[in-house]
Amino acid sequence: xxxxxxxxxxxxxxxxxxxxxxxxxxxxxxxxxxxxxxxxxxxxxxxxxxxxxxxxxxxxxxxxxxxxxxxxxxxxxxxxxxxxxxxxxxxxxxxxxxxxxxxxxxxxxxxxxxxxxxxxxxxxxxxxxxxxxxxxxxxxxxxxxxxxxxxxxxxxxxxxxxxxxxxxxxxxxxxxxxxxxxxxxxxxxxxxxxxxxxxxxxxxxxxxxxxxxxxxxxxxxxxxxxxxxxxxxxxxxxxxxxxxxxxxxxxxxxxxxxxx
Amino acid sequence: xxxxxxxxxxxxxxxxxxxxxxxxxxxxxxxxxxxxxxxxxxxxxxxxxxxxxxxxxxxxxxxxxxxxxxxxxxxxxxxxxxxxxxxxxxxxxxxxxxxxxxxxxxxxxxxxxxxxxxxxxxxxxxxxxxxxxxxxxxxxxxxxxxxxxxxxxxxxxxxxxxxxxxxxxxxxxxxxxxxxxxxxxxxxxxxxxxxxxxxxxxxxxxxxxxxxxxxxxxxxxxxxxxxxxxxxxxxxxxxxxxxxxxxxxxxxxxxxxxxxxxxxxxxxxxxxxxxxxxxxxxxxxxxxxxxxxxxxxxxxxxxxxxxxxxxxxxxxxxxxxxxxxxxxxxxxxxxxxxxxxxxxxxxxxxxxxxxxxxxxxxxxxxxxxxxxxxxxxxxxxxxxxxxxxxxxxxxxxxxxxxxxxxxxxxxxxxxxxxxxxxxxxxxxxxxxxxxxxxxxxxxxxxxxxxxx
Numbered sequence: 001x002x003x004x005x006x007x008x009x010x011x012x013x014x015x016x017x018x019x020x021x022x023x024x025x026x027x028x029x030x031x032x033x034x035x036x037x038x039x040x041x042x043x044x045x046x047x048x049x050x051x052x053x054x055x056x057x058x059x060x061x062x063x064x065x066x067x068x069x070x071x072x073x074x075x076x077x078x079x080x081x082x083x084x085x086x087x088x089x090x091x092x093x094x095x096x097x098x099x100x101x102x103x104x105x106x107x108x109x110x111x112x113x114x115x116x117x118x119x120x121x122x123x124x125x126x127x128x129x130x131x132x133x134x135x136x137x138x139x140x141x142x143x144x145x146x147x148x149x150x151x152x153x154x155x156x157x158x159x160x161x162x163x164x165x166x167x168x169x170x171x172x173x174x175x176x177x178x179x180x181x182x183x184x185x186x187x188x189x190x191x192x193x194x195x196x197x198x199x200x201x202x203x204x205x206x207x208x209x210x211x212x213x214x215x216x217x218x219x220x221x222x223x224x225x226x227x228x229x230x231x232x233x234x235x236x237x238x239x240x241x242x243x244x245x246x247x248x249x250x251x252x253x254x255x256x257x258x259x260x
Numbered sequence: 261x262x263x264x265x266x267x268x269x270x271x272x273x274x275x276x277x278x279x280x281x282x283x284x285x286x287x288x289x290x291x292x293x294x295x296x297x298x299x300x301x302x303x304x305x306x307x308x309x310x311x312x313x314x315x316x317x318x319x320x321x322x323x324x325x326x327x328x329x330x331x332x333x334x335x336x337x338x339x340x341x342x343x344x345x346x347x348x349x350x351x352x353x354x355x356x357x358x359x360x361x362x363x364x365x366x367x368x369x370x371x372x373x374x375x376x377x378x379x380x381x382x383x384x385x386x387x388x389x390x391x392x393x394x395x396x397x398x399x400x401x402x403x404x405x406x407x408x409x410x411x412x413x414x415x416x417x418x419x420x421x422x423x424x425x426x427x428x429x430x431x432x433x434x435x436x437x438x439x440x441x442x443x444x445x446x447x448x449x450x451x452x453x454x455x456x457x458x459x460x461x462x463x464x465x466x467x468x469x470x471x472x473x474x475x476x477x478x479x480x481x482x483x484x485x486x487x488x489x490x491x492x493x494x495x496x497x498x499x500x501x502x503x504x505x506x507x508x509x510x511x512x513x514x515x516x517x518x519x520x521x522x523x524x525x526x527x528x529x530x531x532x533x534x535x536x537x538x539x540x541x542x543x544x545x546x547x548x549x550x551x552x553x554x555x556x557x558x559x560x561x562x563x564x565x566x567x568x569x570x571x572x573x574x575x576x577x578x579x580x581x582x583x584x585x586x587x588x589x590x591x592x593x594x595x596x597x598x599x600x601x602x603x604x605x606x607x608x609x610x611x612x613x614x615x616x617x618x619x620x621x622x623x624x625x626x627x628x629x630x631x632x633x634x635x636x637x638x639x640x641x642x643x644x645x646x647x648x649x650x651x652x653x654x655x656x657x658x659x660x661x662x663x664x665x666x667x668x669x670x671x672x673x674x675x676x677x678x679x680x681x682x683x684x685x686x687x688x689x690x691x692x693x694x695x696x697x698x699x700x701x702x703x704x705x706x707x708x709x710x711x712x
Contacts, residue, residue, distance in 0.1 A: 076651065076657070077648060077651035078655060081652055087652050089649065093643075095664070097668065097671075102663070106660075110659065
């Protein structure tokens with residue numbers, strides 16, 4: 001951990017269609033840290049990840065996000081990726097007709113082009129794929145298939161972490177990566193994330209349940225409620241939430257607003 | 261009232277009949293009276309006010325003052341031979357049709373297997389021609405009449421009983437010349453009992469700033485148990501009009517696979533008449549169109565099940581960009597007493613711009629209970645979720661769009677049974693969606709001609 005700041009989000013506000021969902025998010029992430037964002041359904045967890053990744057379905061209405069000196073919100077989704085942001089999707093998208101190999105080759109070479117490097121040679125690319133597949137024990141057979149098409153729930157999530165391994169992001173956002181996973185798949189996926197962890201990169205883990213945090217140890221736990229981070233603590237906060245649920249936080253917050 | 265564009269061709273026919281007849285053969289001349297009678301009664305070529313032509317005016321396609329090479333002025337054969345469509349890893353038996361003149365390649369005649377004939381309609385066995393020319397399907401219509409009126413040459417393909425061809429036959433149609441021209445083109449393909457043949461036809465326009473029009477009729481007779489694959493690839497110019505009618509007849513147990521791709525063109529109207537006469541046939545009819553600029557592509561199919569236990573499957577897909585327009589009309593008819601047939605039809609379209617337009621009209625006419633039939637049509641945009649997913653992995657939006665458009669065509673490509681052609685078409689689609697098709701794809705052809 002260092003004093004260097006990787007991501008600094010200030011008063012971030014966003015809406016989808018006419019509904020305001022993020023109502024002023026503040027978040028500071030340093031290299032080497034793991035942040036967990038928890039919260040009840042509809043609190044804005046997935047919206048936060050979509051907004052940071054640049055999903056055009058959401059409109060940013062205020063605030064800023066500084067990503068190692070770059071104005072993140074001004075970048076296209078593809079440039080955010082090149083600058084080192086990675087979103088592991090809650091529901092990875094199936095793309096019939098686009099093979100995994102072509103998909104990854106396009107991604108890898110786009111990043112190289114962004115940094116004025118020549119495209120990767122075919123043999124280097126295949127070596128890279130082989131290496132990175134091992135991180136999440138992803139079956140070679142999936143490489144010739146269309147992206148996520150016919151993949152099981154576990155395979156889809158492994159595929160996300162595989163892509164993360166290939167792209168080597170500085171900040172990875174794992175959006176409910178634990179949903180739809182059995183305990184074995186969860187172990188493999190979490191193991192993959194841990195293998196990729198260095199003191200240079202950081203991870204945001206978005207989850208409903210404490211379970212995933214047994215495998216991916218957070219340094220900070222934030223609770224998101226009604227579009228704001230209402231509580232921040234250490235790993236113990238996750239355990240407390242597991243035990244007590246979210247109702248006490250909801251009550252605290254709702255009372256606060258009633259008093260206002 | 262403006263004069264119907266048909267009139268310039270019927271006038272030409274009246275004035276030049278002697279020259280037309282004397283520069284053709286008896287079998288081709290035999291169809292002219294009926295053609296003239298039909299066209300005079302119609303008074304004009306089909307218009308948008310005619311049922312089945314709602315989105316394509318054939319009158320307008322042939323309105324430019326197009327000449328016909330009635331006196332058979334020769335284009336140098338060596339020019340024709342220098343054309344070779346760029347399909348790697350595939351050795352074909354090549355024939356070229358320069359405008360409307362059949363030119364075999366030097367290797368074609370040497371390499372034809374026993375029992376296979378590929379020649380000019382003018383040189384074909386008159387008994388076979390008399391038996392089959394114009395007889396594949398009963399319907400006689402404007403497309404057939406217009407083609408028969410001025411036809412002076414064509415391609416004849418005959419595969420004898422039981423002959424299974426290993427190599428594909430390739431016909432390269434080329435428009436060439438400095439004056440606007442109408443080319444009447446005809447192919448008669450007869451696959452006798454148990455024969456197997458694949459044909460790849462490629463339509464090109466060499467002189468891109470000259471207006472050209474073609475009336476094409478492709479007659480296919482698939483005998484009992486025969487297997488015929490027909491792949492049609494159009495990469496013509498914005499100034500090219502193509503009116504092409506397929507007339508297919510299937511005897512019992514035959515298999516017919518037609519796949520037509522329109523990659524670049526001006527105005528194209530393809531009509532597919534398929535008559536499934538015998539029992540237990542298989543019919544695969546598919547097509548794709550990639551439109552940009554002001555390209556117009558219209559595919560119209562009429563497939564009739566007259567017999568028992570056959571299976572037909574139609575799939576047409578369009579990707580339209582800019583101001584391109586597309587139309588699809590498909591009709592499946594299951595005739596009285598035709599039992600246990602399965603007939604499917606699907607038309608799916610992507611509009612990549614707000615200016616592109618697609619019109620689709622799937623239809624079923626079923627006069628029977630024991631059938632399994634379905635038809636469906638969709639018109640949509642690129643999947644925004646897929647687009648964002650790809651961009652989030654760093655793939656630039658333009659590249660992602662291109663990949664999704666290519667991916668959209670994959671299931672049509674997969675209908676093709678020649679692997680090397682599938683690879684080639686995938687490559688052409690990649691070029692096409694990068695905006696490099698037409699010119700770049702045929703750079704080799706044009707380069708060679710330029711050298712001569």
